[in-house]
Amino acid sequence: MQSFRSEIENPVVEKDILELERKISLFKEGKIDEERFRSLRLARGVYGQRQLGVQMIRIKLPYGKVSSEQLHRIADVSDEYSRGRLHITTRQDIQIHYVSLDRTPELWAQLEKDDITLREACGNAVRNVTASETAGIDINEPFDVSPYAHATFEFFLRNPICQEMGRKFKMSFSATDEDTAISFMHDLGFIAKTKTIGGKTIKGFKVLLAGGLGSQPRHADVMYEFLEADLLIPTIEGVLRVFDRYGERSKRAKARLKFLVKDLGLDQFLTLVETERKALAYQSYSIDTSKFEQEITFETLEAPSVSIEDERAYEEWKQANVIKQKQEGLYAVGVKVHLGDFYTDKARLLADLIKKYAANELRFTLRQNILIRHVREEFLPFFYVELQKLGFTEVGYNSTADITACPGTDTCNLGISSSTGIAAELERVFKTEYPEYLNNKEVTIKISGCMNACGQHNMAHIGFQGMSVKVGNLLAPALQVLIGGGIVGNGEGRFSDKLVKIPSKRGPEALRILLNDFEDNKEEDEDFLAYYDRNGKTYFYDILKHLSDTTNLKEDDFIDWGHDKNYVKAIGVGECAGVVIDLIATLLFESEEKLENATQAFKEKQWSDSIYHGYSAIVNTAKALLTSEGKKTNTQAGIIKNFDEVFVETKKIELTTSFSELVYQINKNQPTEAFASKYLQEAKAFYTTIDAYRKVVVES
Structure with a gap:
């Protein structure tokens, strides 16, 4: 597994993959318990599947956008490490199944060659950011939401504020009021809007908060009727900080944002978000849209001559599966993919087709389909013939029969x-x-x-x-x-x-x-x-x-559909470490890692990241001691309150201030170099104090 190291150009990515490799070894040696290992691998897109000994790998593709080169890379990885089948999810990801755990670091490294990540595709983090597949080409859209979805993906990828939340967090961007990205069922949903102020058109979003499906579906609240685009990233960060601190962590069924907002009430939740504003690295964050506004170019200028054998079938296909774009003379072609499953042989041919004859872009859709973008009108007959060879011209894209x-x-x-x-x-x-x-x-x-x-x-x-x-x-x-x-x-x-x-x-x-x-x-x-x-x-x-x-x-x-034997209700069994682990020691070990991350971020002058890593280390360290006493650790806010009551007020732990005053400096100070330095030193000192206390307790 060492061969991939020299092939990774991004040191941050390399460190991430090497960390996965190291933790796999520690897990197999019985040095990390199953729960901790599960959290780590899920945050890296490695998901246990029903069949023992193999994993499902989820490939994170922001708003479903894929180039020919990326689709070739995904196909190569699926053939090498899996069984050649690709599954499109309802969050515009690709999943491949039956992958050996030992080979996941190598697989990830191969994907990164074409800028494809597994990071935070699963786990208690910000999941794939979805968007209307017609974003950027929709005749009715006020503007293209793609760059905003992309900026959101990039800003929160590996961001310390959303690595170990109580539960997953989902966001979507809808291009129009049709809300095809289904904002009302997301933790945060955004619908493109414009507003005229002083004769100038301002881009922004209607913001929906704390929706969700599951066993207890909840319709999202309207957080803002109009939020200016420059406030998008700071607003998301504020929401994530509050969710991380106050969200449930012990009772999994109650750990989504929808339950927190329901319990607190919308007004109280928004007050907490406002309280976090001072701590944010950016009060306003301008998003560069220029990359998405470049002229559409094509490799092939003349349409190949083809013969349509069944004109009626061709016209039915055009009516059902072809969408007129807002760009003059261009069309998008929808491909109905049965149950979201297709295979690498067809994926490669499709990749070649879009590179040579379209504009080298397709998007996987929320309905588990494929949308080929930027097809010139005169090329439609050729695309029909070529897609027909792949079995990709079945009518019914986004139809009732498209289940x-x-x-x-x-x-x-x-x-x-x-x-x-x-x-x-x-x-x-x-x-x-x-x-x-x-x-x-x-x-x-x-x-x-x-x-x-x-x-x-x-x-x-x-x-x-x-x-x-x-x-x-x-x-x-x-x-x-x-x-x-x-x-x-x-x-x-x-x-x-x-x-x-x-x-x-x-x-x-x-x-x-x-x-x-x-x-x-x-x-x-x-x-x-x-x-x-x-x-x-x-x-x-x-x-x-x-x-x-x-x-x-x-x-x-x-006998269930697709089976030939009597039905057996069976829930799959996950991996097992096979040994008993000292949970307190594991938590303290994690605190050490968080302090190392805080130190590294400080060296790189990432003040806000350093502060949040330090905050996580302090809370995690307190959690370790409370766990040793059998006390509740359901939320970070609860940990802070309980630590004061159990250890500080009883004089078991001597601090210069209350624990809450120490911790909550985080939202009372701007993320400056001076505060980051001070907070880091205090986080290290707190850990030293707790580690010494723990050793005395264990030895006595």
Whole structure:
């Protein structure tokens, strides 16, 4: 694994990869406990999968943007370290499966050759920043949100304020009021807006705060109706600092931002954000958009001559899958990717196609598809012929029959029933029985294998959630049917109502009942949501209720879609260190690492980063001592308060001030060199005090 070192030009990246390599060795030697190792590898895109001994690797691709060179690199890595399959996620990432843990540092190093990272693709950090795939080409957009999404990705990547939060943090940028990046279900969602002030057009965003899906979906609050673009980064940093300090850490199910904002109330949360303002490195942060405003260039100027064998099919494809761009004479081509899965042989040919005949850019979409950008009108027949050779001209891009589904029980540890299996069957039903929906973009169908909603089932017009149902001594795979969710627009959305749980094999029949009733009983020009609202939840429960009867199940009902054996409810088993670790010693060891990071950041004159690393070291050190006493450490704010009560006020630990006064200097001082130096020295002194105290306690 050492060979990659000389190939990495960025020393920060090299250090990161070497650290992963070192921690893998320590884990296998039993020197790091499973929980600590899991946190580290997740922050580096390495995710345990359902099958023992292999990992899922998530490749972080900001707003889904990929060049030909990057797609070739991803394909090469998948062939070398995995099985040649690429999976597009609902956050515009790429996942590859069945990777050996030992080879992950080498894999990462290979990706970095084309500026592709795994860093913070998983774990309790800022996840991939998503955006409307049509950003930059949308006829209706006030401006391109791509540079703002990119700047957000870059600013918070490896940023010390968001490395070890209580839970993950998700952000999205929508190009227009259609809100195709689904702002209302994000921790922070941004919708492009402009405002005229003194005759000058100002760029900004409507800001949505603390939305989320999962078992308890929450609609985001409006944080600001209009936030000027230069305040974007400082605002995000303020929110992240408050979440890091006050967010739940022990009770995982309550650790998302939505629960913190619900508990505090919006006004109190915003007050805490304002309190952090003085500590920020930037009160205003101007984002350079010039790289995204460069002239679009092409390698090939003349369109190759082709013959279209089926003109009708070609016209249907253009109507369903081709989007007119705001740039004159240019079009985007949508590729419907079944369940988000495609293979490296086709990926390479697609990469060559966009480099030579388009403008060398595609974007993976939130619907698990591909959008090829900047195709000249005269090149559309050629693209149709070439994409047809790859099987990439199936109509239905972003249509009702274009079903979103998470991996479910295929590879996910948390999957309860098969998402991909039922999705494939429902798509077959559309093709054979409801062809009129192959280009219908008014109804969305989404499927998740469990309550966590990776497939976004609880914000779909029609959603299915994987479950199980007990029948005597047997278990059968089941689906919760949900109806009535969707995107309203301008930051408004709806969550689906849960209707009824049915055996999975009855999923297609449930779909038929709903579609038939809609077609038979809808009023003129009535869309699906209006039809649902007019009839009400009870009406739909009544027409589906008979499908929940389990007294008449057949043998086939106990076999999940895509399987040939009886269903077994099984949650995947994660890695195990196999030894008992001294948790307190591990926490103190981590504090030492944080102090080293603070020292290094100070040497590099990164005052704000140094201060935050020092803050993390102080809190982590206090957590170690509180843990040794069996005290609660649910939140950083709670740790600060409890340490004063347990150790300082009782005189067990002698400090020159209260612990809270020591810690909260962080939001009462500007991030200057002088304060960074002072805070670093105090963090080191505190660690020395606690380490000495701990040694006395252990020896006695």
